[in-house]
Amino acid sequence: MNRKLNSVLALALAGSLALLSGCGQSASSSEGASSAAASGDTQLNLYTWEGMFPQEVLDGFTAETGIQINYSSFDTDETMLAKLEAAKGGDYDLVIADDYIVETAISEDLVAKLDKTKLSNLGNVNPIYQGQFFDPEDAYTVPYGAGVQTIVYDPTLVEKPITCYADLWDESLKDNLAVIGNYRVVDGMALKVLGESYNTEDPAVLEQAKAKLLELAPNIRLIKDANTQDDLLSGEVGAAVMYTSQVTAACLANPDLQVVYPTEGVGFGIMAQFIPSNAPHSDAAHAFIDYILRPEVAKSCFEWMGYYCTNKAADSLIDPAYQSFLTLPEDFDGKTEMIQNVSAETEEIHAQMWTEFKAACGQ
Numbered sequence: 001m002n003r004k005l006n007s008v009l010a011l012a013l014a015g016s017l018a019l020l021s022g023c024g025q026s027a028s029s030s031e032g033a034s035s036a037a038a039s040g041d042t043q044l045n046l047y048t049w050e051g052m053f054p055q056e057v058l059d060g061f062t063a064e065t066g067i068q069i070n071y072s073s074f075d076t077d078e079t080m081l082a083k084l085e086a087a088k089g090g091d092y093d094l095v096i097a098d099d100y101i102v103e104t105a106i107s108e109d110l111v112a113k114l115d116k117t118k119l120s121n122l123g124n125v126n127p128i129y130q131g132q133f134f135d136p137e138d139a140y141t142v143p144y145g146a147g148v149q150t151i152v153y154d155p156t157l158v159e160k161p162i163t164c165y166a167d168l169w170d171e172s173l174k175d176n177l178a179v180i181g182n183y184r185v186v187d188g189m190a191l192k193v194l195g196e197s198y199n200t201e202d203p204a205v206l207e208q209a210k211a212k213l214l215e216l217a218p219n220i221r222l223i224k225d226a227n228t229q230d231d232l233l234s235g236e237v238g239a240a241v242m243y244t245s246q247v248t249a250a251c252l253a254n255p256d257l258q259v260v261y262p263t264e265g266v267g268f269g270i271m272a273q274f275i276p277s278n279a280p281h282s283d284a285a286h287a288f289i290d291y292i293l294r295p296e297v298a299k300s301c302f303e304w305m306g307y308y309c310t311n312k313a314a315d316s317l318i319d320p321a322y323q324s325f326l327t328l329p330e331d332f333d334g335k336t337e338m339i340q341n342v343s344a345e346t347e348e349i350h351a352q353m354w355t356e357f358k359a360a361c362g363q
Contacts, residue, residue, distance in 0.1 A: 041284035043068045047080065048096035052144075053292075054304040061291050067284050077101035084110050089277030094285040096144050099270045100341050103134035111140045112275045118286040121293035124313035128328070129270055133340050141272040142289055145307030147244040148328070149185055149267040151260040152251070157238030164263040165189045168239070169216055178222040178231050178240040183354035184339050185267070186223075187213060189241070192264040198339045201346045210353045217360035232257070244325075248306035251325045259325055265335045271307070302326055 050073040058069050074080040077098050084092065089110040097105075105111050116122055122142065129143040153162050159172040168177060168189070179186050188198040190213040196205050221237050222228070229250035232240045242250070251257050275285045292301060298314035303322055309315055315327045342350075 041067060041281040043070055044281055044284040044288055045070045045072070045091065045093045046288070047072045047074065047092040047094070049073055052096060052305055054300055057292065057297055057300055060297070061288055064291070065287055067287065081105060084276060087276075090280065092276050093279040093281040094273060094275055094288060096271055096273050099132065099134045099272055099338065102141060102272045102274060103341065105274070106135065106140055110277050112277045112279065112282065113139050114142070114275065115286060118283070119290050119293070121290050124293050124295060124298070124311050126310050126312040128336060129310045132270060132338055134272065141274045142293070143310040144271045144273050145302065145305055146271070146310050147269045148308050149241070150244070150247055151239060151241055151262060152232060152247050152257050153239035153260070154232060154235070154254070154257055157235060162239060162258070162260050164260075166193045166264070168219065168241075169193070173219040173239060175219065175221050176238045177219045178224060178228050178237040179220065180228060180241060180243055181223050181225040183350055185241070186357070187350050187353050188267060188339060190216070192262065195264070198267055198337055199342055201343060203349060206346070206349045206353065210356065213353060213357050214360050217357065220361040220363070223358060223361060223363045229253070244308060245306045248322070248325050252321075255321070261329065261332065265337055267337055267339055268308070269338060270310070
């Protein structure tokens with residue numbers, strides 16, 4: 001999941017942050033804070049990507065609880081896992097990482113089960129993001145942000161409205177479409193058009209998907225991971241499949257852009273919070289999780305980082321200017337699927353599909 005926010009987004013969101021204030025549907029973190037205080041916890045070792053929280057949220061937690069936050073960042077999920085393995089589940093108190101790597105950490109017994117008696121605000125989590133493949137019983141993790149696979153287009157630069165992945169194959173979009181450089185996402189579009197799962201391991205189905213994907217090549221102008229929103233905003237392309245943070249940046253810059261939740265089904269990924277198995281300050285970790293589950297705190301977090309809100313109690317608090325691309329629409333039918341880990345053999349097929357597709361696109 002790409003987390004490099006465009007500077008336009010960072011500046012716009014930073015200006016919107018308000019002082020945290022108490023409002024409905026939240027419980028005080030006093031229980032978690034009291035538990036942390038009773039255990040003698042005075043610090044929290046937080047390990048995640050850079051820039052995942054507005055400073056006001058971190059400072060607010062410390063002011064309320066007295067717990068100092070030691071913020072360490074990693075560049076990739078794999079770096080995080082290697083550090084956690086070397087520490088045997090110690091050193092860090094709270095980690096936020098991507099779903100697929102969390103599944104691996106849980107399987108290696110590097111993650112502690114949550115004490116839900118210390119999470120009074122847990123009921124605020126949107127159930128759409130719970131019970132997923134990496135933690136089906138929600139025993140180990142709490143969702144933080146979500147990346148939702150969406151299409152964005154400029155109505156002035158395309159001839160027909162776009163409602164689904166299949167529309168991207170329309171000949172009217174010839175040389176007018178950009179997609180991110182994530183082969184599981186792009187291969188997955190073809191699978192969804194065929195009515196299949198992102199995670200199928202059937203070689204015959206994958207062969208059909210490859211043929212379908214190659215039919216998309218004439219419409220592709222760009223395959224690009226970094227700042228793809230700039231090409232949509234400049235008019236270089238009329239439509240794009242982008243990372244969530246890029247969608248947010250684009251829509252802030254041009255509110256007339258249209259965001260599409262494909263009718264074939266929405267794919268998404270989750271950044272999940274977990275407490276390592278030998279965390280030195282587990283009570284402080286529980287207190288922080290409960291604190292950011294408050295709707296008013298969650299609002300500030302999601303507006304800051306530009307990822308989808310996983311806190312249903314915070315949805316209505318999100319600034320109206322951001323709601324269309326930070327919250328799922330009210331009429332969303334819940335048709336979702338996560339891209340999961342697949343076998344090495346299937347990964348090899350995907351890699352070959354991607355190689356042939358890029359060649360057909362001249363990329």
